[in-house]
Amino acid sequence: MSNARNIAALSTVEVGATADQTKADLNAIGVSGGRKNLIMNGGFDVWQRGTSYSGGSGAYTADRWITIGSGLRDTIKASSTIGGAFVSTFKMTATDTLSYIGVQQKVEATYDYSATVTPTYIASAWVKSNTIAQLRHYDGASNVYSTPHSGGGAWEKLTLLISGRTATSATENTLAVDSYNTVTVVGDYIEFTQVQLELGSVATDFEHRSYGEELALCQRYYWQGKLSNGQGTRYAYGTAGAGKGAGSVTFPVTMRADPTISAVTAANYNNCSHDTYSYSSISGFSHGVTVTVAGSYRAYWGVYQADAEL
Secondary structure (H helix, E strand, O other), rough: HHHHHHHHHHHHHHOOOOOHHHHHHHHOOHHOOOOOOOOOOOOOOOOOOOOEEEOOOOOOOOOOOOOEEEOOEEEEEEEEEOOEEEEEEEEEEOOOOOOOOOOEOOOOOOOOOOOOOOOOOEEEEEEEOOOOOEEEEEEOOEEEOOOOOOOOOOEEEEEEEEEEEOOOOOHHHHHEEEEEOEEEOOOOEEEEEEEEEOOOOOOOOOOOOHHHHHHHHHHOOOEOOOOOOOOOOOOOEEEOEEEEEEEEEEEOOOOOOOOHHHHHHEEEEOOEEEEEEEEEEEEEEEOOOOOOOEEEEEEEOOOEEOOOOO
């Protein structure tokens, strides 16, 4: 099949081309490698906050993914083989009786239903579970669901067509992988990977981005690191006082919005104490301290985080 035929086939996606043929045409001309996936970290390579979590809902685990559902669960970075390829996965296991378990991602403005003619999207993911698991889209008013996983513990590819939805806020455009409306008990689990959301009505092959690209996309929303080389800077100051600088950070990428700065691990303080995180912006921040003893001072070996999640 010629490239001209393949390109022409793009216009037939919504007007009658078969799903198999359309997918073949799209993949043949490189669409599957063309920056199409609106989901970030859908392959679960980036875990700035750590690769395991035990607790309830409302916590970010793998970058860009937040836990949902009541009760407690364990979440870990896992791995598996799908179609002969080794992949990173996200695995969540219920540790008590829950209304449901799962995670969701809020997708930013590129996923926009405010236009007069709303576009059609399709979500897809590989899922393994011993309970009912599904893809679910919430637009701020209602849900649509994929056909659920069989619950038999084998890998299955799920797809969800999302068309004609009416959400107008990025925070209302959420894609979840969960067991919504299903009571789960201790030991019930959902494992999944290669989560993708793309324009059109045909689910094409998962878009593989390099770790560096995926990390940079995630760091627009969340960053974790240290002051300069981790040691901060040693300063000399004649008298004690507040609001003195002890080091600064320039973020590796511009953040989505002015972030909230906090300490993951408190710094060690030499002749000073924490005062404030000053000059915080989408580009970086400074750590301000109160000097307690005249002479040299510094804050060092602290781990900081900047949060600009939706």
